[in-house]
Amino acid sequence: MFKEKLLIGQYYPIESPIHRLDARAKILASLIYMITLFVVNNWWGYALMAAVFLLNTAISRLPMAAVWRGLKIILYFSILTMIFNFFFYSEGEIIWQYKALILTDQGILHGIAMGLRLLLLVAFASLLTLTTTPIQLTDGLESLLNPLSVIKFPAHDIAMMTSIALRFIPTILEEFDRIILAQRARGATISQGSFLKRVKAMVPLMVPLFVAAFRRAEELAQAMEAKCYRGGKGRSRWKKPQWHQRDSGYLILFALLVVASVLLRGI
Amino acid sequence: MQIELTKASYSYQAGSPFEAPALHDIDLSIESNELVAIIGHSGSGKSTLAQLLAGLILPTKGTVLIDGNKPSKGGVFRQVGLVFQYPEQQLFGETIFEEVAFGAKNYGVPEQKIKHIVVNALTEVGLPPQLFIDRSPFSLSGGQKRRVAIASILAINPQIMILDEPTAGLDQRGRRWIIDLIKRLREQQGKTIIWISHNMEEVAELAKRIVVLSEGEKILDGNPHLVFEAEQKLLASGLDIPQPAQLVRRLRQRGKPLSAQAITVEEAYQEIAAWLGGGGIV
Numbered sequence: 001m002f003k004e005k006l007l008i009g010q011y012y013p014i015e016s017p018i019h020r021l022d023a024r025a026k027i028l029a030s031l032i033y034m035i036t037l038f039v040v041n042n043w044w045g046y047a048l049m050a051a052v053f054l055l056n057t058a059i060s061r062l063p064m065a066a067v068w069r070g071l072k073i074i075l076y077f078s079i080l081t082m083i084f085n086f087f088f089y090s091e092g093e094i095i096w097q098y099k100a101l102i103l104t105d106q107g108i109l110h111g112i113a114m115g116l117r118l119l120l121l122v123a124f125a126s127l128l129t130l131t132t133t134p135i136q137l138t139d140g141l142e143s144l145l146n147p148l149s150v151i152k153f154p155a156h157d158i159a160m161m162t163s164i165a166l167r168f169i170p171t172i173l174e175e176f177d178r179i180i181l182a183q184r185a186r187g188a189t190i191s192q193g194s195f196l197k198r199v200k201a202m203v204p205l206m207v208p209l210f211v212a213a214f215r216r217a218e219e220l221a222q223a224m225e226a227k228c229y230r231g232g233k234g235r236s237r238w239k240k241p242q243w244h245q246r247d248s249g250y251l252i253l254f255a256l257l258v259v260a261s262v263l264l265r266g267i
Numbered sequence: 268m269q270i271e272l273t274k275a276s277y278s279y280q281a282g283s284p285f286e287a288p289a290l291h292d293i294d295l296s297i298e299s300n301e302l303v304a305i306i307g308h309s310g311s312g313k314s315t316l317a318q319l320l321a322g323l324i325l326p327t328k329g330t331v332l333i334d335g336n337k338p339s340k341g342g343v344f345r346q347v348g349l350v351f352q353y354p355e356q357q358l359f360g361e362t363i364f365e366e367v368a369f370g371a372k373n374y375g376v377p378e379q380k381i382k383h384i385v386v387n388a389l390t391e392v393g394l395p396p397q398l399f400i401d402r403s404p405f406s407l408s409g410g411q412k413r414r415v416a417i418a419s420i421l422a423i424n425p426q427i428m429i430l431d432e433p434t435a436g437l438d439q440r441g442r443r444w445i446i447d448l449i450k451r452l453r454e455q456q457g458k459t460i461i462w463i464s465h466n467m468e469e470v471a472e473l474a475k476r477i478v479v480l481s482e483g484e485k486i487l488d489g490n491p492h493l494v495f496e497a498e499q500k501l502l503a504s505g506l507d508i509p510q511p512a513q514l515v516r517r518l519r520q521r522g523k524p525l526s527a528q529a530i531t532v533e534e535a536y537q538e539i540a541a542w543l544g545g546g547g548i549v
Contacts, residue, residue: 013284066283181323182357184341185349186419187373204369207359211405 010070010170012130017246018060019131023140025247030128032254036261037117045264046116052257053124060131067126074122082115138163139241142232156232164220172213179208268334268346268426268459270297270320275329277315289315291483292329297427302453302460304470307480308505313463314352316480317431320461321349345374348425352432354416358404363389363415366404370423388418391451393444410441417448427459428452434469442469449473467495468509472531479506491530511535518542 018026037049057067085107092106129137142159149155180190183204190201272295279287290312297303297320307313318324319331322338330337333344351357360366367385376384389396392414399407404415413433420428430449434442450473452458464470470477470491477494479487481504487494495501495508498516508516515529515538525542529535 178351179357181318182349182351182354184343185321185323185351186357186370187343187345187423188369189373204357204359208357211358212356 010129011133012062012066014061016059016061016131018056018127020246021131021250022241022243022247023132023136024144024241024243025250026128026132027137027140027144028251029254030125032251032258033124034121036254036258037121039258039261039265041265042267044267045261046113046120048257048260048264049120050116053120053127056124056127060127062127062130067123067130070126070130071119071123074119078115078119081118082111085111085114134163134166135239136241137166139237139239143241156235160232168216171216172209175212176205176209179205179212268299269332270295270334270347270427271332272296272319272326273330273332275319275326275331277312277319277324278327281327289483290319290326293319293485295478295485295488297459297461299426300453300457300459301476302449302462302474304474304477305461305463305480306465306467306470306477306506308465310482311480311504312483313465313480314431315483317349317429317461317463321347321429323349345423346426347429348420348423348427349429350417350420350431350433352435353413354420355409355412358412358416360404362401363394363404363407364400366415367419367422370419374423384422384424385418388422389415391421392418392448394418410437413437413441425458427461429461429463431463432465433462434464434466446473465506467501467507471495471509471512472533479504481505492528495530496527515539 033049033052040046040049057064086103087101087107089104089107089110090102092104094102094104095108096103132140138159141162142155145153145155145158184190188201188204190198190205192198193201272293275290275293275295276288277290279285279289293316295316305313305316315324319326320333322331322333322342322344325331325338325340333347336344338344358366360369364385367388368381371381371384385400386396389399394411394414399415404412407415417430417433430445433445433449437445446469449460449462453460462470462474475490477487477489477491478485479494479501486500486504487497495512498508501508507513509530511532511534512530515525515535516527518539519525519527523542525538529538
């Protein structure tokens with residue numbers, strides 16, 4: 001089933017110190033982590049970044065299987081990135097050559113580093129969504145983007161759209177599973193035949209999916225208007241995000257990570 | 268052709284924290300040309316059972332045998348047609364012809380026979396082919412869309428038809444029409460019918476056998492009289508006995524000489540008329 005396969009970072013409901021952190025702290029930490037990934041330039045740096053990821057995973061008490069399941073798809077991209085870098089990096093000693101394809105020793109190292117960087121990037125980002133509910137995430141995002149509303153940046157609307165999108169991912173996947181089953185019941189084969197055949201086989205799946213998505217969107221818009229939704233103006237909140245000392249502490253650790261990664265560049 | 272479930276269980280997203288058990292240890296055997304109603308409250312596992320019976324999903328535990336064969340992952344049985352709940356939501360064709368022909372084409376029915384099959388299926392569901400065959404399915408009313416969806420299963424000509432809440436959301440006339448179709452399919456074409464519903468009243472007049480599901484377990488299985496006798500069990504699982512049966516039951520409680528066997532309006536009428544008129548039915 002698609003719903004079971006495509007759980008890239010769907011919230012994993014358990015108790016842990018990472019789950020308890022304020023969403024804003026986690027969003028900022030993820031941002032810092034991503035930037036730091038581009039600061040590091042040697043194996044010590046990558047080892048440090050991988051260690052930080054593993055430590056975070058351990059503290060978040062997520063079973064490795066749950067994290068891994070979300071990463072499988074990214075792994076393909078990561079390997080692809082690696083292979084591309086192998087052949088498009090011309091510095092270093094040539095190990096193997098076939099016409100225009102050149103494989104160098106530094107190219108291999110560079111490729112591995114690039115693949116690892118992409119993998120860690122997505123892995124850490126998936127920790128954010130695995131440990132934070134969609135509501136916390138968008139409230140956090142809105143709160144972080146709010147200062148930008150001075151320059152007419154629609155912080156609330158973007159946060160609302162993001163939360164609706166996140167909220168409906170499982171629903172639409174469920175719907176998709178149901179449509180697949182229904183068309184299979186009519187004898188449709190979905191993953192067989194030539195490329196053209198497969199593309200054609202998508203039509204009976206995609207048309208009902210889009211029809212349903214538009215219907216849902218219209219119903220939701222009507223329901224929101226019926227409840228007098230007019231955007232963020234004057235809207236109050238039932239659950240306000242609370243910033244604790246532990247959140248400041250978490251961010252300080254990430255600031256130290258930046259310092260450490262800069263220092264490691266010199267080695 | 269027979270479908271047999273032995274201690275079949277099914278859980279959604281088995282093995283994750285989102286695991287949701289839907290069916291538990293179901294034993295069920297459905298014979299040729301039977302008309303079985305599967306009744307249960309929403310969330311009782313009816314739709315999951317329908318998909319299991321059609322071989323579309325595989326049991327997490329236990330076995331399902333369709334005509335002696337185990338269903339395989341991703342496989343389907345042409346002999347078992349499942350009309351999903353709200354089947355009008357699966358429509359995609361540019362024309363009704365394309366929509367109804369979809370299943371038959373998928374099963375490799377030769378091109379020259381398709382037209383004939385589509386015309387027959389549309390006639391069967393009461394949509395005059397000459398008026399409908401070239402129209403877009405999206406231009407139809409809800410009830411007509413459902414008929415097109417049912418026609419697309421009929422075009423495959425399965426031996427066993429599973430209908431998941433075929434009357435949901437239809438008006439009285441639409442319901443009546445579906446019930447008549449079910450009757451025709453069984454009596455004239457000799458099909459086996461598995462009819463999933465949450466409405467006792469509706470299935471009482473046709474079904475010879477009723478299976479009651481509650482919280483994913485089979486709690487009753489037998490002829491309507493037997494099932495409706497277990498009134499307490501039905502009430503506890505959120506189901507009601509048909510109103511005619513309730514009326515007869517209340518009259519009996521007041522000591523009136525009626526037979527407890529009356530379930531449908533017709534049977535209740537016969538009983539009451541016999542009691543009032545001393546046997547003289549007008």
